[in-house]
Amino acid sequence: MFKRKDLLGLKDLTAAEIELLLDTAVPMKEIITRPIKKVPTLRGRTVVNLFYENSTRTRGSFELAAKYLSADSINISSSSSSVAKGESLYDTARTLQALRADVIILRHPMAGAPHLLAGAVPAAVINAGDGAHEHPSQALLDLFTVREHRGEISGLRVVIVGDILHSRVARSDIWGFTKLGAEVRVCGPPTLIPPGLEQAGIKVFHRMEEALVDADVIIMLRIQKERQQQGLFPSLREYARMYGLNRERLALARKDVLVMHPGPMNRGVEITADIAGGPRAVIEEQVTNGVAVRMALLYLLAGGGAGHENDH
Amino acid sequence: MKMIIKGGRVLDPASGRDEVTDLYICDGLISDKFEADAGTAIVDASGQLVMPGLIDMHVHLREPGYEYKETIATGTAAAVRGGFTGVACMPNTNPVADNRYVVEFIRKRAAEAGQAGVYPVGAITRGSRGKEMAELADMRDAGAVAFSDDGHPVMEAGTMRLAMQYCKMLGAVIISHCEDKTLAAGGVMHEGYYSTILGLKGIPASAEEIMVSREIILAAETGCPVHIAHISTAGSVALVREAKKRGIPVTAEATPHHFTLTDRAVAGYNTAAKVNPPLRGEADVQAVREGLADNTIDAIATDHAPHAFDEKNVEFDLAPFGMVGLETAVGLVWTELVHTGILTPLQAAAKLSLNPARILGLKRGTLAMGTAADITIIDPGLEETVDPEKFTSKGKNTPFAGRRLKGLPVMTIVAGEIKYRR
Amino acid sequence: METLKEKARILDSDGIRRALTRIAHEIIERNKGTDNLVLIGIRRRGVPLARRLAEKIKEIEGSLVPVGVLDITLYRDDLSTLAHQPVVRQTEVNFPVKGKKVVLVDDVLYTGRTIRAALDAIMDLGRPYNIQLAALIDRGHRELPIRADYVGKNVPTSRRELVEVRLEETDGKDEVVIQEKT
Numbered sequence: 064m065f066k067r068k069d070l071l072g073l074k075d076l077t078a079a080e081i082e083l084l085l086d087t088a089v090p091m092k093e094i095i096t097r098p099i100k101k102v103p104t105l106r107g108r109t110v111v112n113l114f115y116e117n118s119t120r121t122r123g124s125f126e127l128a129a130k131y132l133s134a135d136s137i138n139i140s141s142s143s144s145s146v147a148k149g150e151s152l153y154d155t156a157r158t159l160q161a162l163r164a165d166v167i168i169l170r171h172p173m174a175g176a177p178h179l180l181a182g183a184v185p186a187a188v189i190n191a192g193d194g195a196h197e198h199p200s201q202a203l204l205d206l207f208t209v210r211e212h213r214g215e216i217s218g219l220r221v222v223i224v225g226d227i228l229h230s231r232v233a234r235s236d237i238w239g240f241t242k243l244g245a246e247v248r249v250c251g252p253p254t255l256i257p258p259g260l261e262q263a264g265i266k267v268f269h270r271m272e273e274a275l276v277d278a279d280v281i282i283m284l285r286i287q288k289e290r291q292q293q294g295l296f297p298s299l300r301e302y303a304r305m306y307g308l309n310r311e312r313l314a315l316a317r318k319d320v321l322v323m324h325p326g327p328m329n330r331g332v333e334i335t336a337d338i339a340g341g342p343r344a345v346i347e348e349q350v351t352n353g354v355a356v357r358m359a360l361l362y363l364l365a366g367g368g369a370g371h372e373n374d375h
Numbered sequence: 376m377k378m379i380i381k382g383g384r385v386l387d388p389a390s391g392r393d394e395v396t397d398l399y400i401c402d403g404l405i406s407d408k409f410e411a412d413a414g415t416a417i418v419d420a421s422g423q424l425v426m427p428g429l430i431d432m433h434v435h436l437r438e439p440g441y442e443y444k445e446t447i448a449t450g451t452a453a454a455v456r457g458g459f460t461g462v463a464c465m466p467n468t469n470p471v472a473d474n475r476y477v478v479e480f481i482r483k484r485a486a487e488a489g490q491a492g493v494y495p496v497g498a499i500t501r502g503s504r505g506k507e508m509a510e511l512a513d514m515r516d517a518g519a520v521a522f523s524d525d526g527h528p529v530m531e532a533g534t535m536r537l538a539m540q541y542c543k544m545l546g547a548v549i550i551s552h553c554e555d556k557t558l559a560a561g562g563v564m565h566e567g568y569y570s571t572i573l574g575l576k577g578i579p580a581s582a583e584e585i586m587v588s589r590e591i592i593l594a595a596e597t598g599c600p601v602h603i604a605h606i607s608t609a610g611s612v613a614l615v616r617e618a619k620k621r622g623i624p625v626t627a628e629a630t631p632h633h634f635t636l637t638d639r640a641v642a643g644y645n646t647a648a649k650v651n652p653p654l655r656g657e658a659d660v661q662a663v664r665e666g667l668a669d670n671t672i673d674a675i676a677t678d679h680a681p682h683a684f685d686e687k688n689v690e691f692d693l694a695p696f697g698m699v700g701l702e703t704a705v706g707l708v709w710t711e712l713v714h715t716g717i718l719t720p721l722q723a724a725a726k727l728s729l730n731p732a733r734i735l736g737l738k739r740g741t742l743a744m745g746t747a748a749d750i751t752i753i754d755p756g757l758e759e760t761v762d763p764e765k766f767t768s769k770g771k772n773t774p775f776a777g778r779r780l781k782g783l784p785v786m787t788i789v790a791g792e793i794k795y796r797r
Numbered sequence: 798m799e800t801l802k803e804k805a806r807i808l809d810s811d812g813i814r815r816a817l818t819r820i821a822h823e824i825i826e827r828n829k830g831t832d833n834l835v836l837i838g839i840r841r842r843g844v845p846l847a848r849r850l851a852e853k854i855k856e857i858e859g860s861l862v863p864v865g866v867l868d869i870t871l872y873r874d875d876l877s878t879l880a881h882q883p884v885v886r887q888t889e890v891n892f893p894v895k896g897k898k899v900v901l902v903d904d905v906l907y908t909g910r911t912i913r914a915a916l917d918a919i920m921d922l923g924r925p926y927n928i929q930l931a932a933l934i935d936r937g938h939r940e941l942p943i944r945a946d947y948v949g950k951n952v953p954t955s956r957r958e959l960v961e962v963r964l965e966e967t968d969g970k971d972e973v974v975i976q977e978k979t
Contacts, residue, residue, distance in 0.1 A: 065882070074572065083884070090868060090887040099921045102871040132871075153688050173690040174574035175644030194692070196574030231574060258577070259568030359885075362871070366882040 065363040069181040069188040072197035073238040081242060085207050087359035088352070094131060095354055105134035108365050111159055112138045113180075114170040114191070120326060120350060121191050121200070125168050128357035134166075134365070152176060156183040166365045169193070174231075187364040195229045200360060201325050202235030204353040206243065208345055209280055211352070212321055217244030222274050222316075224306055225284030225333055226255045228295075232325045236282060237265060250274035251306060254295045271305070271312050278316035282323045283308050283333045299332055308334045313343065321345050376791055377401050379411055383420025383752065387427065388725035389741035398425055400748040403791035407744065416793075420752055423785060426724040427740045428460025428749025431701060432731040433550070433604055433628060433676035436462070436493070438484060439477065440469025445681040445769045447481065450701070451490035453679075453768035455795040457701040458784025460749035461492035462679075463735060465525045466503065473498035473509040475517035482518050490794055491787075492749070494520040494735060496550060499538045503527040508538055515545050520735040523550035525604065526651065526696070530556055532589055539599035548600045548626075548734055553586035553611065554578075554652065563692055565638040565653040573641065575691060578653050580608040587611045591618040591625055600624040602734055605678050607633045607652040609662030616671040626734050627666070628674040631700060631707035632774065634663045640774050646687045646694035648774040650678070668717050673730040675723075677704045681770020699770040703761055705753060707775070709782020713755070720755070752786040757797075759783055801959060801976040807952055810971035813933065813964075816949030817846070820931055821853035823947050828898055831858050833926065835897045837865040839915050840886055842904040845966035846933060850902060865890035867901075872914035888918065895923040900947075904962035906932035909943035934973060936960050 065083055073081065094102055110129040114122055122138065129136040141149070150158075152171075156179075159167055166187045169177045174194030181188040192198040210216060221240045227233045227249045240247050241264055249260060250268040260267055268274035275281065286302060296302050308322065322334075322344045330336040338344060378400040385396050399406045411417065431454065437445040445453075447464075454462050464481065466472030472481065478495045485493030497519035498509045504527070511522055522542060528551065529535045535549075542549050559582040564570050566577020587603055591614060594601040603615060606627045618625045632650060637657050640648040648654055666672040680697025687694050708727065712718040718726070728751070732740030739749055758781045763771035787795035808816065828834055831854060838847030844866050851862045866889040876882060901915055912930060919928060931947040936954040952975070954960060959976045963969075 087885050090871075090885045093887050093889075094871075097922065101921065103917065104871040104876065151685070151689055153685075171690070173692040175691040178644045179688075179690060194574050195576075234572065234574060257571035258566060259571045262568045263572065362885065363882060366876050 067364070069177070070199055070360060070364060071177050071181060071188065071190045073199045073202055073235050073242070074197065076242070078242045081203070081206065081239060084203055084356070084359050084363065085210060087363060088203070088207050088355040091358035091362070092352065092355035094358070095351065100131050101133060102131065103133045104362060105129070105132040105365055108134040108165045109163060110134045110136040110166045110168065110361065110365070111164040112136060112168050113155070113159070114138065114140045116170050116172050116192070118170055118192070120353070121170060124350070124353040125191060125357050127354050128361055131354070132358055132361055134361065152179055153183050156180050160184045160186060166361060189360060189364065192231050194231065195234070196231050197235045198231040199235050200353065200357055201232050202239040203360070204349055204356045205236055205282065205323055206239050207352045207356050208323065208349050209321060212345065213279065216240060219245040219279040220248065220277055221245045221280040221282065222248045222250060222278045223282045223284065224250045224271065224274070224308065226286055226290060227251050227260070227284070228255045228257045229287070229290070230284050233284060237263060241265075248274050252296050255290070272315065275312055275315040278320055280321045280323065281308065281316060285325065285327065285329060286333050303332045307332060308338055310335070310338070313338060323349060326350070376403070377409065377412070377415040378418060378791065379415060380418045380420045380425055380750070380752070383423045383425035384720075385425045385742065386721050386724040387742040388721055388729040389743060391721070392742070393721050398742065398750070400750075400788070400791045403748055405742055405744055405746050405748050418752070418786065422754070422756070424720055424724075424753040424755055426751055426753070427728040427742055428787070428789065429458050429705070429727040429751045430461040430463070430731040430737070430739060431459045431677050431679065431704065432463040432674055432735060434462045434464050434679040434701065435467065435681065435697070436464040436481070437681060438468065439480060443683055447484040447493065448488040448490070449767065449769050450679070450681070451485060451488050451493060453699075453701045453766060454491035455787040455789065456767045457703070458705045458751045458753065458787055459491055459701060460751060460787060460789045461494060461737070461739060463494040463496050463520055463731070465496050465523060466498040467525055467527070471498050471502050472496070473501050473503065475510065475513045478514050478517040478519050491789060494737065496521045496523050498522065499524045499529055499549065500534065505529045505531060505534060508541060511538070511541055511547070512545055515547055519547070520737065521548045521550050521602070523552065523604070525550070525552045528552050528554050528556070528586065532593070535589070536593050536597065539593050539597040539601070543597055543599040546736070548602050548736070550602045550604050551586065551590045552604045553583045553590065555582045555585045558582035558585065562653070563649060564641050565655045567638055567656050569638040569641055573644065575641070578651075580610055580655065580659070583608050583652055584610040584614060587614045591615070591623055594625050595621070595623045598624065600626070603627040605630045605633060605652055605676070606663065606666070606672060607655050607659060609659045612662045612666040612671055616666065616669070619671060626673045627671065628676040629663050629667060629672045630676060630678050631704050631711070632698060634660060634667065635707055635711050636660070636774060644691045645774060646689070646691055647698060647772050649691060649694050649696055650680070650698050651696035664712070664717055667712065667726065673726065674734060675704065675708055675726045676731065677701055679768070681768050682772050684771065687772050698772050698774060699766065699768050701768060702766050703773060703775050703780065705784045706759065706761070706780030706782055709753070709755055710780045714781060748788060748791040750788040751784055753782060754785045755782045757781070757783045757785065800979050802979050804958065804975045804977045806972055806974050808950060808973035813949070813971045813973065816933060817849050818853055820947040820949060821850050821857060824850070824900055824931070825854060825858055827929070827946070831860045831862050833896065833898050834900065835863045835865065835892060835894065836900050836902055837867050837890060837919065839901065839903045839911060840866060840868045842962050842964055842967055843902045845964050846904060847902040850931065863892045865892065867915055867918055869911060869914040869918050872918045874910060874914065890922055893923055894919060894925045897925045899925045899928045900931055901928060902931045904933050905960050906930070906935045906945050906948070907938060909939045909941035912943050913941050933962055934960055
């Protein structure tokens with residue numbers, strides 16, 4: 064059973080816990096397909112979306128998930144510049160606690176911010192992306208999408224391409240897919256690959272032509288233009304030439320390969336438009352599944368009562 | 376005022392003496408043997424280690440400017456509780472200790488506090504901004520024992536070279552916090568597996584090693600002694616070892632946290648473990664221990680850096696670097712280095728007293744007849760669990776809370792006066 | 798720690814079969830045939846019972862009645878009092894319920910709270926013509942104004958007792974037993 068107070072990352076979850084989250088998302092997805100997309104499960108519960116970074120899709124997804132489960136949700140947005148000045152995260156946390164929030168969903172530009180929050184409040188804290196650390200709900204929806212298509216994660220070859228160094232999606236995907244038995248490869252220029260990945264059982268590649276061979280899943284990461292300004296690679300043109308997903312490279316993967324992207328995409332840079340809109344891409348399914356996975360998370364973290372022992 | 380410390384194991388690294396004997400103190404000085412009279416204080420030190428007063432050559436006392444973190448009074452009180460009779464304080468106060476008036480102010484405050492001796496370190500450059508030289512000779516006359524821009528390392532080699540040429544004339548050592556800011560930029564912990572999984576920006580070992588190389592090269596060229604502060608990487612230890620072999624005037628210190636903890640201590644975003652230089656990898660900790668054992672590393676200093684609770688209770692990226700160290704240093708040295716056989720008690724005493732005194736040019740760190748009676752007594756078998764709430768320092772920011780330590784200071788005597796007794 | 802002691806067997810395999818046959822007849826009679834009729838079993842043991850009823854109805858009338866599966870977990874009113882949330886499973890009602898005569902099927906009717914949750918769950922799927930309730934066992938102790946339209950067997954019980962329905966499909970054999978908390 065899911066006994067955690069918070070979801071801060073996939074690194075600390077067991078395979079069984081991840082499976083339970085994915086299993087719970089299956090009935091949630093059925094609810095989304097109904098004409099009346101609402102169940103009364105979290106009536107009277109308060110969910111706070113605390114976003115210190117802009118995010119249309121993640122915030123919208125969590126907000127819908129809360130509404131479909133009949134929770135009351137409020138959004139608090141704060142530009143990242145105010146993190147350094149204004150009220151401290153700790154004080155904000157205490158305020159939200161005084162307002163009796165049951166769940167706080169936190170998006171924050173700094174790694175570890177959800178840990179700080181989780182330690183400060185009794186409410187359940189869900190990490191909706193913290194710096195370059197983790198983005199567990201994104202990885203869960205990736206796992207869910209792959210499982211829907213392939214039935215099982217175990218034994219699959221998953222290739223994550225791009226800016227691994229700054230990517231929280233990559234880290235969560237690495238933990239999620241390896242825990243469920245997949246082989247995970249990363250591919251990118253050495254300047255965008257963090258050290259020590261081999262220690263986590265990850266194979267590192269610098270050439271797409273080698274990394275993509277027989278891939279079951281390809282996860283393309285968004286490349287931020289500012290990384291070029293930081294001198295991490297020479298130009299977007301060269302990056303696209305070396306690490307862009309095009310037809311020739313896609314042909315190296317298995318015929319039934321799934322192409323994923325956490326969005327938003329730079330079409331023509333990390334992925335060509337015809338692949339992004341093509342038959343192997345499941346990028347829009349990922350968005351739908353995101354709501355189901357987040358409903359499962361909210362249910363498992365906020366659906367129960369106090370942590371006393373249940374004697375049937 | 377007379378005192379006899381009876382029956383302790385007396386360790387005097389200057390003379391190499393290591394024997395069970397009595398130590399005599401008269402009028403604040405180490406004295407010849409005398410007969411006890413009614414006014415003589417007797418201290419029973421049987422089973423304990425009696426050594427020259429410990430000197431922490433790298434602390435931050437925060438006054439003037441940051442009295443909410445620490446004051447000279449609370450910092451020196453923490454020092455004597457930790458077994459230190461003297462501390463050298465870094466100039467990153469507000470205003471910066473880059474002129475004689477701040478140096479004089481610190482010494483005046485220290486005298487008023489009347490706890491441990493305070494040896495101010497002056498800034499190398501004005502405002503520690505790394506540009507024009509500060510009034511080094513004037514500060515030297517006012518009592519600055521060494522010069523350093525510490526956490527704001529002098530980035531331009533040309534500036535550092537000029538400062539070394541000038542300090543050579545003054546006979547003062549330059550203490551260098553070795554960090555190339557272009558390599559460390561934005562980093563908050565050691566670059567390695569843990570920075571990767573935590574998603575925190577790393578500080579590579581090269582950021583330290585490149586500057587260690589630079590200081591060694593400049594020390595060789597100018598002849599100015601340079602002291603490498605808080606050495607943290609295997610590469611730096613190797614560089615210093617090699618430089619010493621070649622007779623270059625370089626010395627080095629290590630902190631208890633760098634010979635005890637690895638970057639793993641940061642897991643869970645523990646801001647108490649955020650320190651600069653960062654906690655490094657397993658091999659680095661091992662190299663620092665080896666450097667201490669073969670005397671590549673001359674001294675143990677704490678880099679005591681107190682911060683207020685709220686300052687550390689923030690996102691890891693926003694937390695200031697630094698941890699307190701004065702009140703856990705002796706326990707960590709004995710637990711991690713002496714009881715494990717890495718250092719003999721005499722070696723440990725040398726690295727905590729004689730060697731820092733010599734590097735800073737202080738007439739301390741010895742039990743020679745007629746010198747100031749700064750004495751530390753340590754009970755090597757005494758155990759305690761670290762409880763930050765019991766610290767005398769205002770700073771409670773330590774990653775060692777809850778750790779069991781064996782070998783603790785039981786008495787600190789400054790100029791013949793007992794300043795701390797357990 | 799409470800343990801359970803088996804006290805009595807109130808239905809065996811034949812008993813269950815006869816009860817279901819009778820209920821099937823009653824459903825057909827009450828609804829004057831099977832037009833617009835659907836069966837929806839409540840997870841877990843309402844599901845095989847609904848399938849068996851559909852089978853019997855087919856034997857009697859020769860017509861296939863659609864069977865759906867309802868998971869009421871998300872509609873429970875006691876979630877906030879449970880230490881750990883129950884596992885949510887899928888609702889599989891692959892036909893529109895709008896305008897249908899829905900027969901809800903469950904194994905034991907007790908407080909009525911499960912049925913309340915099931916009524917809400919069905920309403921969220923659409924607006925049926927009516928909803929009827931079939932239960933293999935009615936053990937009393939209602940906490941809500943709910944009654945069954947078709948009952949296999951009425952069994953007076955005390956609250957200390959537990960009625961357990963075991964079915965071939967889920968438990969390997971058909972029987973209904975009363976257990977007592979000791």
